[in-house]
Amino acid sequence: MVTDEALSAVFKGHSIDRDNVAHFRGRLERRLLINRCIDCGVWRHPPRPICSSCWSSRLEPTPVAGTGTIHLAIFLHQGPPAEGVDYATPYPVVTVELDEQPGLRFTSSVVGAPNETIAIGRRVRLDWIERAGTPLPVFRLAEGAGQ
Ligand SMILES: [Zn+2]
Known part of the structure; x- marks a missing residue:
């Protein structure tokens, strides 16, 4: 397993702490882990x-399906x-509401689509690219539109 020090070196610019360390470890394996309450x-x-x-401290990093709708x-x-x-070419930044739960949102970019096709309400799915040698979770438009 990657040490905390190595993880911080890989994700320069991110503040890695005990609450999000599992999320970033997951990224190395191209798994998008979101905390879910066990209770x-x-x-x-x-x-x-x-x-x-519910104020429980029993939270478990859990993989999400990676499908959702552009919220912003x-x-x-x-x-x-x-x-x-x-x-x-202006760089798209989207906040996606994930299908797991209303209000559960994850912010990243959209790749593989012209900017004019990226809009609120479009369905997307998670994909991964490499940036600076590190896996980065991004989204692609679903439903085949925009190529
Ligand atoms: Zn809870």
């Missing part, structure tokens, strides 16, 4: 030390330098 079943992201619904979409015309990101 009441509620999902929560970003991770917190206790369940926001913005296009960055500038931003921090990142491998594979060229802001000449």
Whole structure:
């Protein structure tokens, strides 16, 4: 297993703590893990030390199906330098409401689709790309539209 120190080195720029360490370990294996409460079943992201619904501390990092609906979409015309990101074409950032639970949202980008096809309400599915040598969870448009 990767040490905490190695994990922090891999995910430079992220603050890794005891609540989200399992999430980032999962990313290395291309598994999107979201904390789920063992006692009441509620999902929560970003991770917190206790369940926001029943106050249980028994939370389990659990894989999600990776399907959802775009809840929010913005296009960055500038931003921090990142491998594979060229802001000449505005970089899409989407918040996706995951199918597991209303209000359970995960923010990333959409790949493989022209910006004009990326819109609120579009269905997406999770995929993984490599960025700076690290697996990055991203979304692709579902239903075959936009190629
Ligand atoms: Zn709970």
